Amino acid sequence: xxxxxxxxxxxxxxxxxxxxxxxxxxxxxxxxxxxxxxxxxxxxxxxxxxxxxxxxxxxxxxxxxxxxxxxxxxxxxxxxxxxxxxxxxxxxxxxxxxxxxxxxxxxxxxxxxxxxxxxxxxxxxxxxxxxxxxxxxxxxxxxxxxxxxxxxxxxxxxxxxxxxxxxxxxxxxxxxxxxxxxxxxxxxxxxxxxxxxx
Amino acid sequence: xxxxxxxxxxxxxxxxxxxxxxxxxxxxxxxxxxxxxxxxxxxxxxxxxxxxxxxxxxxxxxxxxxxxxxxxxxxxxxxxxxxxxxxxxxxxxxxxxxxxxxxxxxxxxxxxxxxxxxxxxxxxxxxxxxxxxxxxxxxxxxxxxxxxxxxxxxxxxxxxxxxxxxxxxxxxxxxxxxxxxxxxxxxxxxxxxxxxxx
Numbered sequence: 519x520x521x522x523x524x525x526x527x528x529x530x531x532x533x534x535x536x537x538x539x540x541x542x543x544x545x546x547x548x549x550x551x552x553x554x555x556x557x558x559x560x561x562x563x564x565x566x567x568x569x570x571x572x573x574x575x576x577x578x579x580x581x582x583x584x585x586x587x588x589x590x591x592x593x594x595x596x597x598x599x600x601x602x603x604x605x606x607x608x609x610x611x612x613x614x615x616x617x618x619x620x621x622x623x624x625x626x627x628x629x630x631x632x633x634x635x636x637x638x639x640x641x642x643x644x645x646x647x648x649x650x651x652x653x654x655x656x657x658x659x660x661x662x663x664x665x666x667x668x669x670x671x672x673x674x675x676x677x678x679x680x681x682x683x684x685x686x687x688x689x690x691x692x693x694x695x696x697x698x699x700x701x702x703x704x705x706x707x708x709x710x711x712x713x714x715x716x
Numbered sequence: 717x718x719x720x721x722x723x724x725x726x727x728x729x730x731x732x733x734x735x736x737x738x739x740x741x742x743x744x745x746x747x748x749x750x751x752x753x754x755x756x757x758x759x760x761x762x763x764x765x766x767x768x769x770x771x772x773x774x775x776x777x778x779x780x781x782x783x784x785x786x787x788x789x790x791x792x793x794x795x796x797x798x799x800x801x802x803x804x805x806x807x808x809x810x811x812x813x814x815x816x817x818x819x820x821x822x823x824x825x826x827x828x829x830x831x832x833x834x835x836x837x838x839x840x841x842x843x844x845x846x847x848x849x850x851x852x853x854x855x856x857x858x859x860x861x862x863x864x865x866x867x868x869x870x871x872x873x874x875x876x877x878x879x880x881x882x883x884x885x886x887x888x889x890x891x892x893x894x895x896x897x898x899x900x901x902x903x904x905x906x907x908x909x910x911x912x913x914x
Contacts, residue, residue, distance in 0.1 A: 519859075537735070537739070540738045541735070541860065617856070620851075622851070624831060624834070624850070625831070625835075633822060633823070636822070636853065637823075637853065640853055640855060646853065646855050646856040646859065647853065647856075648851055648852055648856050649850075649851025649852075650848075650851055651851065652822070652847075652850040652851030653818075653820070653846055653847025653848055653849065653850030653851060654846055654847075655834065655835065655838055655844065655845065657838060657844050658815070658844040658845075658846050661717075661844065662739065
């Protein structure tokens with residue numbers, strides 16, 4: 519049975535795919551608003567991992583709504599959760615998709631669906647929503663990353679990743695300039711998968 | 717690397733072991749207070765699954781504390797959580813154990829450790845605590861159970877299972893009689909693994 523993994527090119531979505539590989543036929547799916555060539559970035563990472571990959575377009579309205587959240591809040595949590603929820607819903611609505619996989623882990627705060635949102639998506643849309651890393655803490659994830667992946671790490675601004683934040687940052691850059699990105703987005707390390715060990 | 721799976725002979729702990737089998741060397745570990753021969757029951761199920769198995773004894777004091785919770789509360793939630801927490805801690809304290817695996821799933825309410833308890837165990841005891849089914853809802857678990865396991869199901873009172881509830885029920889039966897079990901424990905279906913499909 520096919521499992522469709524929301525794929526950002528980062529270690530969590532890559533590891534989620536690897537954990538499910540023995541049990542499902544994996545396809546990686548990257549969501550984009552068309553602001554940056556994130557589909558191309560993700561495609562290269564997917565090739566390194568050896569998984570099928572495709573890109574789907576999200577409604578630009580969702581990005582504008584996220585932009586409004588971001589400007590109103592002054593931090594990206596609700597904006598990114600809004601995009602993530604829309605992405606899960608859109609993938610779950612596809613006719614041939616019956617299992618949606620999300621790379622969220624135990625200690626993540628963003629983006630994360632509540633248990634209520636997860637059940638609602640499963641019940642309304644008739645899909646299974648699986649988060650393979652939801653029961654893994656940082657040290658367990660790090661162990662598997664070291665064993666299975668080759669990654670490069672850097673600040674969010676340096677690493678080109680196919681996640682929702684990349685396009686939201688770009689919109690802020692276009693409309694408010696580089697400086698505003700540093701104000702709205704907290705510094706954090708990003709990782710990008712550049713190879714697979716086994 | 718070895719992963720030690722807390723094993724009750726039920727479908728959730730069995731499936732947790734199967735999901736980790738491609739990535740770790742699996743051992744199943746059953747905890748007992750010595751009130752019932754739960755180690756033997758679990759050993760048979762483990763053989764059907766094809767995993768190594770061992771039994772460890774929990775301190776009887778923990779069962780007495782759980783008994784006090786149960787009598788005071790009138791329902792088993794805190795009592796079973798108390799035993800579960802002690803079991804995870806004891807396994808995590810073993811010298812040769814570095815990964816403790818728990819079969820809890822997304823929608824379980826009992827037994828379940830909080831995220832804070834999980835982090836505390838990892839930080840204090842230097843282990844990784846993994847819950848492979850924590851990101852799986854009922855329909856996703858059912859799908860994998862159908863694919864991988866042969867189970868028998870019945871009321872809690874009919875199915876002999878190697879979980880904490882079995883020994884707690886037995887203590888109640890010995891001290892207060894059969895009737896009291898029905899008063900303190902809500903009816904629910906139990907499952908026991910009797911074979912593996914693949």
